[in-house]
Amino acid sequence: MQSEMIKRAKELLASGEVARVVGWKAGEFDYDITPGVFTTAEELDSAFLYNDLCEANLSKYMIAQSRKEGKTLVFLKPCDTYSFSQLLKEHRILRENVYVIGVPCDGKVDVDTVKATGLTGICSMTSDGETVTVKTLYGDSTMSKADAMSERCINCKSKKHVVYDELLGEEGDVVADNHRFDMVEKIEAMTPDERFEFWRNELSRCIRCNACRNVCPACSCEKCVFDNEQSGAFNKGASDSFEENMFHIIRAFHVAGRCTDCGECSRVCPQNIPLHLLNRKFIKDINELYGEYQAGENADERAPLNTFTTEDVEPSIVYERGGKQ
Amino acid sequence: MQKQDKQELILRISGVNARKCMRCGKCSATCPAYDEMEYHPHQFVYMVESGNIEPLLSSDSIYKCLTCFACVERCPRDVQPAKLIEAVRLAVIREQDKNHMKKGDLPELLDEDLPQQAIVSAFRKYTK
Amino acid sequence: MQKIGVFVCHCGTNIAATVDVKAVAEALKGEPGVVFSTDYQYMCSEAGQNLIKNSIKEYGLTGVVVCSCSPRMHEQTFRKAAQSAGINPYMVEIANIREQCSWIHKDIWSATEKAIILGKAAVAKVQLNAPLTAGESPVVKRALVIGGGIAGIQTALDIAEAGFEVDIVEKQPTIGGKMTQIDKTFPTLDCAACILTPKMVDCAQNEKIKIYSYSEVADVKGFVGNFTVKIKKKARYVDEDKCTGCGICTEKCPVKNVPNEFNMGMDNRRAIYIPFAQAVPKVATIDANYCNMLKNGKCGVCSKFCTVGAIDYKQQDTIVEEKYGAIVVATGFNPIKLDDFDEFAYSQSKDVITSLEFERLTNAAGPTSGTLLRPSDGKHPHTIVFVQCVGSRDTSGCGKTYCSKICCMYTAKHAMLTREKYPDTDVYVFYIDVRTPGKNFDEFYRRAVEEYGVHYIKGMVGKVVPRSDGTLMVQASDLLSNEQLHINADLVVLAAAIEPDKSARSLATMLTASMDTNDFFTEAHPKLRPVESPTAGIFLSGVCQGPKDIPETVSQASAAAAKVIGLLAKDKLTCNPCVAQANELMCNGCSSCEKVCPYGAITYSDKEFRMPDRTTAIRRVASVNEAVCQGCGACTVACPSGAMDLKGFSNSQIMAEVDAICK
Amino acid sequence: MQVKETNEFKPKIVAFCCNWCSYAGADLAGTNRLQYPADVKIIRVPCSCRVNPMFILRAFQRGADGVILCGCHPGDCHYTTGNYYTRRRMTLLFSMLDYLGIEKERTRVEWVSAAEGAKFAATMNDFVATVTKLGENKRLEDLRCKAK
């Protein structure tokens, strides 16, 4: 697949149809793959990568790239296209300046998942699609790819691209019977004290590095409310400020109805806080209360918080359903 | 018992707010036992509201109410006069030795067709 | 930092009795920005206003906080005072320490503490207030009156008289409303038709008035001065312009068994009909529910006999769109359904009737040509029982909690007229209270008793028992003699409560005009603005606002007209300056705000921006049309970036209030 | 002013009221002298849809023990549709708070028309009683849930 992608990218660069290519390249470690911009065939040959470790969602980069001179080629995995489509819907990306090539994905390997199995001193990781080989300071070990995948890939919601100019490889389908809400349900089934304890354990680790905000395709505001003096939420530097206290819930609310559940927030969190469980709660509630809705799937559908029906449930439904007492 | 206490007792047993009455008299207009009563349903409401309970306690009217609920059904203010009458009656028979009907009275009141329902009802209404 | 003056009002004892006003003024002195703080007996009085004005000048105030009654009461007053002293009127904030403090709390300590906190919140808000300037919007010089009864007719005539165009929308085939069904009017006993029909004709002939009969309002958009209304003209299957009202079709139509609503269903009309002789417009209408031609395509008699070719079986409902500067609601009333009052046997006996049915039985154009005859057997009734308050003052859930107001007087009228025309009739009126507070009203009622010998009995009817001989046994109480009465009556007349027309509820939703729990429209102020809805540009005429008799309805109708004329006389209206505003630098161009705006006030355009790095970028950004925005703020929450804010109720202002309250 | 010594818990309650219905309903409660605890402090907003979830969170973070939002009845919004958006926003927000283990009874939405002075007072009495029973808000002051 990688060579096919490089070949197409070179062709499009050579014909002048695109001015640059957005893809993946190796970072500090070979398992630490980061987004990259390529403008020449040479750069592509030397650095372009596409393998089971290319986790990053490239759609958000297109907000800036699509405003540059000339067209930009971007490779998007199925789940990335939902984010891309959502950004198109919000007029954040100039579609005419982007050439989208959809690439297949059968789940990505995640270094945090591998670390969680107990391996330390990881030097490099490779995957052949079935088995993942991990080289560590203390020797090599192998594991099945399924064991090395992050939760978001195990519970993949779709292998279908919702937007593209051309496709490489085989197109997949929406995964209808994924189990992505299992953990949300588990939390809902807890008592309020258990829930509070759960979130206290998770959120108290936050160091406000803003990685979640920076990576999130839905957090693409020109100026974040937390950086805006007039928003009332701006309170730099004070550790017990409103901003610090309420950051995650406000962020989750701001992306509610717009979040495609790409899971990047949790992936990049250096403290491994499962932030996606906040977003998924909103998604689950929206599905249950207002009908199934997948952000990014349909370009014409109104976002659930920007529409209503006269028969909507009352907020008091929370007292009746909500979580366990 | 003080006058006011009696009034409170009746209101508490009945759960009725007598102040809702607008004195239309529909309860008495609809009462099937009107002619047999010394004090009529609207008077029960008015007298309880004004605390004039004593005459009601000693009147035979409390045993004439059929508890047919016509007054309750038709009252435009939802006052429920029948509940007040019941409360006054209970205030009487709950006192010691104040049962309206004694066991000994019973045999001569019975006939062979009389349904049990009438006997148990009367016991519930007349005795404690 | 603002220089803020705080003015604490005693409102006589209304506030001062429960709130230590001096302590409030003292406590607020220490708030940031407050340079002056005082209390006064009546802030709204001229002296009180002068105190504010002089303090503004003396201390160079830039912001004012008045701790007083509800802003809904005197915000305008204090804004004007501030303006006349040279500061922007929107630099004034009110802390509501009367309705929301002194009047609802008894304990002085806690009421005072709360008043201080409310004052602090207002001070915190004023700190962030900015001067606002109101824009202007043009006024469409045309009014719409919804409902063509006496209320609507009077309002329309008065507006037209002042030279403005006015349209009447009436859902029935003719204007005239309930008054057309009434025989005589109390207390003067004028013939209702004689005083109403000339007004109906005036409407038809007035060049400024356009009547949409057999029509309904389908949609309302816009705001004061600028409403766009869709009117649905229901198909009447008769060309209004061609029909001469000759009535030949209504005589030839073979369908004869349609209950005649004009006579309360007590006789029949044809499938094609003109409601009554003086109808305006005098045009036939085909009742599609009964017409054979429309139901199964077999008949066509009316078309054959119509000499002007007015019949059009293919006619469809049409929608007309018009623009108006003001809308008057005059949707009127109906008697309630008596299903829940069958102890009076209304559904079991034809001789138990409502007062409006009685009205038709005594009217020369009614089913008995004005002779009072029993509906069941056409015999003259010798004993008539009138029952008052049927469904009025009823808190049991079956009826209406309010007094219907008109029943006492029309019952006295019915009783009196019956005794006058048929002296051999015994007439009983059962009443709970007789309410006659009007000019010559009580005299009228007393005449019924003293001169006409009507038996007024204080008490209520409990049960009406129809019998096989046609009599009605009326069981009732006579509270004054402490007796239960049993009267053998021939006719029982029920004074059914009146309720707002059922169409009013959906209309209120379209107009966004508020209603009370009984579906009467609420007025902007119960005493001082009784003919205006709180929604600007919507006015109230007649019973749609509350029970009224004819003289009151006509007065209110003219009052509503005066208000409309006052509005239409202006060329421009001052807009509400508290509107949304997009900060272009922060706007993402995502369109969320546009989607939730109920007025279509937000548009997007591509604009060129100079970026911090000296390059330029073209970005899609929102802008708000200030003349269209009504200031609800839906967009401000939909906006993820906080670029959209509401002037006068900005994010930071509300946050400051929250902080002050929670401190 | 004398200071009253009291140990009983007095909750801090913020009520957001829309200008057209609920604020007028609160005024009517006042005109009719219908009592409710002084713990309730009202903030006037043009429409319930003006209330940003951030305002509610801010109130809690600053020490409020309960926040209630009142608007026109659905269908009767002065701005036609504002309260329908409020309904969705608040349903989701409240559900999220519940999900975080925060007592859901601390938040409430109630529709109160300008004519419902009695309902306004009754609602406030009930809400204050509910919040008083819950006691002081500890959890919502910091949603990162760093222990207090």
Add this chain to the structure above:
Amino acid sequence: MILSYYPGCTLKTKAKDLDRYGRKSAEALGITLEEIPDWQCCGGVYPIAKDEIATKLSSVRALAAAKAAGQDLVTLCSACHNVLKQVNNDMKTDEEIAGKANRYLGLSEEYHGETNVIHYLEMLRDKVGFDKIKELVKNPFTGKKIGAYYGCLLLRPGKVLKMDNPENPKIMEDFIRAIGGTPVIYPMRNECCGGYVTLEDKALANKRSGKVLENAKDMGADMLITACPLCLYNLNKNTDGYDVPVYYFTELLAEALGVKD
């Protein structure tokens, strides 16, 4: 269809016919009436007072038993129907009464008015359907002018019993039509017969039942039907000489369905 059934004491003694014909007819209509175990007398009249708890317990036990069986509870006697429905409403809406009653009884699961109580007539109307009964009638009462006598217990208080319009009911009239008869509507059909007061004031009971019979006769009724043993008794004992026989409605039903032996 299986439904729980509460016969009540009178139906076991003086009003055996009401019960017997009711059961036979139900069977013929494809309904199994399961008598709930160990029921006790409802007391005959609903204990109105707010502070009466003990007198409501027998009804609560019956209601809880039906809840345990997971079935609607059918009553036939008007009085039992009135008492059970009103007590059920208390258990559902009055926290104080429900709390005390539950504490007294100490049931394994608290009872809060979950059971749906229906009168036999409601069963005919809502579970069977009068149209279906019409189909199954073998011996119709064609030409018979039958007056329905509701009395007071079947309908009032209307807001609690929710059986029919308490002032102009039609459930029994529809029943009469279903068995082929012609209903006679007479306004006294929902007025009291004199009730339990008959025990000590025969004159009052005679006067009340006389008013009912007079009106029914006047409006042309050949016979009356009732669901209440006490109504039947009072009307039958009337001495004013109105020649209007009174039957339990189940007797006519059984006869119409051809199951009366």
